[in-house]
Amino acid sequence: MRVLVVTAVAAEAEAVATGIGMSGAADVGDGGLLRTLAGGVGPAAAAASTARELALAAAAGTPYGLVVSAGIGGGFPRWAPVGSLVVADAITAADLGAETPDGFLTVDELGFGRTTHLPPAALAARAARVTGAVCAPVLTVSTVTGTAARAAALSARHPRAAAEAMEGFGVAEAAAGQGVPVLEIRAVSNAVGPRDRAAWRIGDALAALVTGFHDLAPDLLTTAEFLPAREEPEESEEPEEQP
Numbered sequence: 001m002r003v004l005v006v007t008a009v010a011a012e013a014e015a016v017a018t019g020i021g022m023s024g025a026a027d028v029g030d031g032g033l034l035r036t037l038a039g040g041v042g043p044a045a046a047a048a049s050t051a052r053e054l055a056l057a058a059a060a061g062t063p064y065g066l067v068v069s070a071g072i073g074g075g076f077p078r079w080a081p082v083g084s085l086v087v088a089d090a091i092t093a094a095d096l097g098a099e100t101p102d103g104f105l106t107v108d109e110l111g112f113g114r115t116t117h118l119p120p121a122a123l124a125a126r127a128a129r130v131t132g133a134v135c136a137p138v139l140t141v142s143t144v145t146g147t148a149a150r151a152a153a154l155s156a157r158h159p160r161a162a163a164e165a166m167e168g169f170g171v172a173e174a175a176a177g178q179g180v181p182v183l184e185i186r187a188v189s190n191a192v193g194p195r196d197r198a199a200w201r202i203g204d205a206l207a208a209l210v211t212g213f214h215d216l217a218p219d220l221l222t223t224a225e226f227l228p229a230r231e232e233p234e235e236s237e238e239p240e241e242q243p
């Protein structure tokens with residue numbers, strides 16, 4: 001089975017590749033292929049680049065069976081300190097909705113969209129176990145949180161959320177569009193809270209990403225056993241209707 005790992009920037013893709021022990025793309029497992037893609041910062045760039053890669057692969061007859069959104073992220077200090085790893089058990093677009101005088105309404109509540117994708121539970125739990133990560137919701141935001149008030153509002157709406165980043169929901173939307181399961185893994189570079197750029201530890205987070213993907217590599221290469229069975233489309237015996 002082919003696995004696509006989507007990061008925002010090249011430094012993250014290199015950390016993933018180093019952890020897995022490959023350079024750019026590599027044959028793995030049963031003739032499968034694991035590929036990294038630096039797809040851009042933010043949910044829109046991530047969705048567009050992921051959708052393009054998935055569509056090209058499918059058109060070439062070599063579809064991906066799993067997409068992983070990976071990179072650095074902010075950690076909610078109660079759950080995920082700097083340098084730790086978080087595997088998403090839910091990927092939630094935290095600022096997709098509408099502000100009202102009575103509070104934030106999600107697009108689900110507004111009745112015209114969705115804000116959460118759920119990775120396969122067994123795969124997420126296994127990935128968290130082998131990497132020593134916290135398994136908890138990861139929020140996708142379009143703006144890095146920079147105030148205590150915003151951090152508190154996010155925590156109040158998503159009390160179990162352990163991290164925030166900017167790409168997971170975009171990657172998940174693209175994967176869902178192709179019927180491909182998704183996973184998200186974040187290495188914590190900074191605390192979600194008042195902006196303190198000097199306290200960011202991007203090097204430590206990239207090192208944690210290397211170690212995490214090193215630990216995860218054997219599982220990623222045999223992922224199929226942790227995924228729910230996909231239903232093959234039935235071949236119709238009826239002749240197609242002519243106009």
Ligand SMILES: O=C(O)c1cccc(C(=O)CC[C@H]2O[C@@H](n3cnc4c(=O)[nH]cnc43)[C@H](O)[C@@H]2O)c1
Pocket residue numbers: 008009041042071072073074075141143144145164165166167189190191192197
């Ligand atoms: O403000 C700066 O000076 C600055 C310098 C380097 C990087 C940034 C970013 O905003 C990186 C965004 C990038 O990294 C992920 N990320 C990392 N931490 C967070 C966070 O606390 N909240 C949201 N995203 C974060 C994100 O996925 C982007 O790919 C700023």
